[in-house]
Amino acid sequence: MLSQKMTDYLNQQINLEMYSSNLYLQMGSWCAYKGLDGCANFLIKHADEEMGHMRRLLAYVNETGSLATLGAIEAPETSFNSVGDIFQKTYKHEQLVTSKINELVHLAHAEKDYATLQFLQWYIAEQHQEEFLFKGILDKIEIIGTDGQGMFFIDREIGELATKKGMEATTMTSPDNADIAV
Numbered sequence: 222m223l224s225q226k227m228t229d230y231l232n233q234q235i236n237l238e239m240y241s242s243n244l245y246l247q248m249g250s251w252c253a254y255k256g257l258d259g260c261a262n263f264l265i266k267h268a269d270e271e272m273g274h275m276r277r278l279l280a281y282v283n284e285t286g287s288l289a290t291l292g293a294i295e296a297p298e299t300s301f302n303s304v305g306d307i308f309q310k311t312y313k314h315e316q317l318v319t320s321k322i323n324e325l326v327h328l329a330h331a332e333k334d335y336a337t338l339q340f341l342q343w344y345i346a347e348q349h350q351e352e353f354l355f356k357g358i359l360d361k362i363e364i365i366g367t368d369g370q371g372m373f374f375i376d377r378e379i380g381e382l383a384t385k386k387g388m389e390a391t392t393m394t395s396p397d398n399a400d401i402a403v
C-alpha cells in the first residue's frame with residue numbers, strides 16, 4: 222500500500238510522462254512541417270515510448286490499491302529555432318525527468334517502501350539510456366553540423382536511431398513487465 226505522499230508523487234510523474242509525450246509529439250510535428258522526416262519519425266516514436274512510461278506508472282499505482290489520477294497537462298511550446306534547439310531541449314527535459322525519478326527514489330527510501338523502490342529500478346535504467354541517447358544526438362549535430370548537406374545527413378542518422386532505440390528498449394524490459402514494454 223502506498224502512502225498518500227507517494228501516491229501524489231507517482232501521480233505527478235504520470236503527468237510529467239504525459240507532458241513528455243506531448244512535448245516530443247509537438248517537436249515531431251514541427252520537424253514534419255519542416256520536411257525533416259527522419260527527426261519527425263524519431264520524435265513521434267519517442268512520444269509513444271513516453272506514453273508507455275506513463276502507462277507503466279498508472280498500472281503500478283492501481284495495483285497497489287491507490288487511485289492513479291490524470292491532471293491537466295501543460296501545453297508544450299510549438300515553435301523551435303532549429304533541430305539543434307529541439308535536441309538541446311530534449312536533453313534538458315530528460316535531465317529534469319531524471320531528477321524527478323531520483324526524488325521518487327529518495328522518498329521510497331525514506332518511507333522504507335521497498336516495493337516502489339524495486340518498481341523504480343526500471344526508470345533509473347531507462348533515464349540513463351535516455352540521457353545517453355539524447356547526448357549522443359547532440360554530439361552528432363555538433364560533429365556533422367546542420368549547414369548545407371549536414372542537415373540531410375543528420376536527419377537520416379536520427380531517423381535510423383528510431384529503429385535502434387526500439388531494439389534497446391526491448392532488451393531492457395524485464396519479463397515481468399513485458400506486457401507493457403515500450
Ligand code: OFO
Pocket residue numbers: 238241271274315318344347351
Ligand atoms: Fe524520456 O523519459 Fe519517460 O521516463
